[in-house]
Amino acid sequence: MHRKKFISAFSMALTSWSVFGDTTKLINSGTINSSxxxxxxxxxxxxxxxxxxxxxxxxxxxxxxxxxxxxxxxxxxxxxxxxxxxxxxxxxxxxxxxxxxxxxxxxxxxxxxxxxxxxxxxxxxxxxxxxxxxxxxxxxxxxxxxxxxxxxxxxxxxxxxxxxxxxxxxxxxxxxxxxxxxxxxxxxxxxxGNAMQYEAIPQSQNKTGIVTAALVGGNLKTIETLAGSVSDINTANKILVVEDTGEYLYSIDRMFYNLKRSGKLRQLAGLIIGGFKIKKDDEGEDFGKTIEEIVLEKVNEYNYPVCFNFPVGHQKNNYALKLGALHELNVSSNFVQLKSLQ
Structure with missing residues (x-):
């Protein structure tokens, strides 16, 4: 079913408790492994x-x-x-x-x-x-x-x-x-410690799939800045979420090429594209690609799920995410859901 808007605070809290219950028991039982x-x-x-x-x-x-x-x-x-x-x-x-x-x-x-x-x-x-x-x-x-x-x-x-x-x-x-x-x-x-669940409006450019992995990420420009340092993000077998604000499309393209060339996109479990507030191209300097086209150009050879316009970033609909914790990402043609398992 298509969602017309993001979940409200109260439905979010109620759903997370009723659907997931006590995830601590699940983790301690060995059903979920996380370091x-x-x-x-x-x-x-x-x-x-x-x-x-x-x-x-x-x-x-x-x-x-x-x-x-x-x-x-x-x-x-x-x-x-x-x-x-x-x-x-x-x-x-x-x-x-x-x-x-x-x-x-x-x-x-x-x-x-x-x-x-x-x-x-x-x-x-x-x-x-x-x-x-x-x-x-x-x-x-x-x-x-x-x-x-x-x-x-x-x-x-x-x-x-x-x-x-x-x-x-x-x-x-x-x-x-x-x-x-x-x-x-x-x-x-x-x-x-409530289990969290978020839904996003399905986008035609999404790549479908269901994965369970740790969630990592944040601001794309900052992630690029950390590359090669002791703080460099580890994306292997992770769900990566990225967002940014005030960047030109060509700059976003360059940052995604950085992710690709450094191997950060190759071994992902899944990719979440949050909000991107994009600077208008200078007159006569049109880049010619949308944010969706920029991303898909870099990841089309991979088989993991990708979703766009997720409610996180420099915007009003910026929901809290537990980075490092296990999550399930479910992307289908008419449904997008991210739920925490820790």
């Missing part, structure tokens, strides 16, 4: 730390996020970088590193939300000491520039993280659109 470490899920009274490890944000712009997370039953601790400004950054490299490191080491903090994206994490990631975090994992939340942390943590530590909206994307419930509330509630559901 990824899943940080402890949060409960009432758990604490979420907020730090500005990348771009600048002030305390006022975090207000809606703080109030909503408190309404979920969590405590919130604001980092020292909130309100600090060093040009475009949320403080100097030293200040941002110290704030993030403090939260990684703080036993009273159960999850860390990066307050906003922008740029900055690649400047400090190599100085972060993950030794305590490795022994006592906690959820790291964010997207866009936070892809640096997602990729580095999964490649080096094998710990799951949450690709999701950050403080600057929270909206007061009294003025929020239904899709905004649904995406924000998906963060709560992730943090509380």
């Amino acid at each position: 990824t470490k899943i940080p402890p899920y949060l409960k009432k009274g758990s604490c979420i730390g907020i730090t500005s490890a990348a771009g600048f944000i002030n305390e006022v712009d975090c207000k809606d996020a703080v109030e909503m997370m408190q309404s979920w039953g969590f405590r919130v601790k604001m980092g020292n970088t909130i309100g600090k400004k060093y040009f475009t950054f949320g403080g100097t490299d030293v200040e941002r590193l110290a704030d993030l490191q403090s939260m990684l080491n703080d036993d009273s903090i159960d999850a860390i939300m990066i307050a906003r994206g922008g740029y900055g994490l690649i400047r400090i990631v190599d100085q972060i000491n993950f030794s305590k975090f490795k022994q006592h994992p906690k959820w790291i939340i964010g997207f866009s520039d936070v892809t640096v942390l997602h990729s580095h943590i999964q490649r080096q530590l094998g710990i799951a993280t949450i690709h999701a909206k950050m403080c600057n994307s929270f909206v007061n419930p009294s003025i929020a659109e239904p899709v905004q509330l649904a995406t924000l509630q998906s963060i709560e559901q992730c943090l509380k």
Whole structure:
């Protein structure tokens, strides 16, 4: 059946519980095998730390996020970088590193939300000491520039993280659109350990198939930037999800060629194309291909499922995803579904 819109927050939560139940029992039984470490899920009274490890944000712009997370039953601790400004950054490299490191080491903090994206994490990631975090994992939340942390943590530590909206994307419930509330509630559901299920409108360009694998990915430009480094994403036998914003079509084509030539598309289990906000071609410089044509040109020789226009990215319908965790991707001609198994 064709879906006319993305699932609402309440149907998402209800469906995930009724369909999947307690996935922990399934995993422990040996039916599902995963080497990824899943940080402890949060409960009432758990604490979420907020730090500005990348771009600048002030305390006022975090207000809606703080109030909503408190309404979920969590405590919130604001980092020292909130309100600090060093040009475009949320403080100097030293200040941002110290704030993030403090939260990684703080036993009273159960999850860390990066307050906003922008740029900055690649400047400090190599100085972060993950030794305590490795022994006592906690959820790291964010997207866009936070892809640096997602990729580095999964490649080096094998710990799951949450690709999701950050403080600057929270909206007061009294003025929020239904899709905004649904995406924000998906963060709560992730943090509380509910199994997650998302559906997307089928696209004629999709490649069909059903696969079960760990989910990895994030911002495409950032993934390209990490290539060849110790934070380089490992896509072998994984479901890769990518999104981006503010890029020309030729630049997106170049990034997908980078994925192909570096072997990252060859051994995939599946590919999810999220939202892409594309810059209009300069006059007289038309590229001549759509995003779908760009992608299919690179993957048509492979047999794994591919879906387009998935509800994740720099857009209102940006749902929370548990990167590193096992998922089932089901792409058919009239149905697209991604569900978490951890």
